[in-house]
Amino acid sequence: MKYLFRHGVAFLLGALALAAQVQAEDFRVGFVNTDRIFREANSAKAAQSKLEQEFARREKELNDLGTSLKTASDKFEREAATLSELQRGQRQKQLVDQDREFQRKRREFQEDLNARKNEELQQVLDRANRVVRQVAEQEKYDLILQEAVYINPKHDITDKVIKALNSAR
Template sequence: MNKLIKTTVIAALLSTAVFAQSAEAQQKVGIVNFQAVFQNLPQARDIETKLQSEFKDRIEEIQGIEKRMSELREKQQRDASIMSPSERVELEREYEMLESTRQLKIRALREDTNRRTSEERDKLMMDIARATQTVAGDNDFDLVIQSSAVAHAVESADLTDEVLAKMTGGN
């Protein structure tokens, strides 16, 4: 019986020692504000310029339609008293056709622009994630969490500036 008590006490002490060591080996956790990194990157500002250039011809086409519509409205107001009823109807039909075409082209442009913006943004976010992994590895962090998921963290755990520096070549 005495031997059983000694064995139990020794087992309890060993298990306590094992748990104490694992509690001491805490994980190093960092945070990154992905949105702040994204907003401060020159590449993010370049996305808008790149897309404007990509869709320039389509934007100009829509502007041309709008200009033609304006010309038709001016003609209608200017020549209303001397136009025949059939000319008025023809002018109104052309205007309505242009308006329908304009709306379709605007909708298609908006959809394509949104899709391309998402593609470019996703690429940049993947680059930010890779830079975060590199910074975390370089600083021996076990876990990095987006700052939006954290209620409180010490300033020393924030890797946002380091990730931004890595992305801009500052590091």
């Protein structure tokens, strides 16, 4: 009886190990590098170009304002010794006010740019996620990861996703 029990348990364990191995072989995992999608997909490049065009005028105005402030500051430093105390105080106050305005505009510009960039990247990510789902369903993947500490390159499907994204446009 003990003999049958031992062999029965051994047989059962062997069968379970074989079933787990077969199931593991059928389990397909893929990986998508979202950073590459944001750099290489045509929709991401188009979004970047759109943002550059949208914010180019404000960026130029900001750069011009910064240059003007720098020029005024340099001029003040050169002339400060020859100015009266009252003139020096007035010019310093003007420079401080101009700098405060410049900092405010720069901060607003950065906030607006970041908000729009997040909107555009979210649209790219939404499209990419739909394509990832399509690829996963077509190729029978069980799991697709977007972040990992290490991934074997054979599981990387980023090229397929980028190709599908680019052809979908």
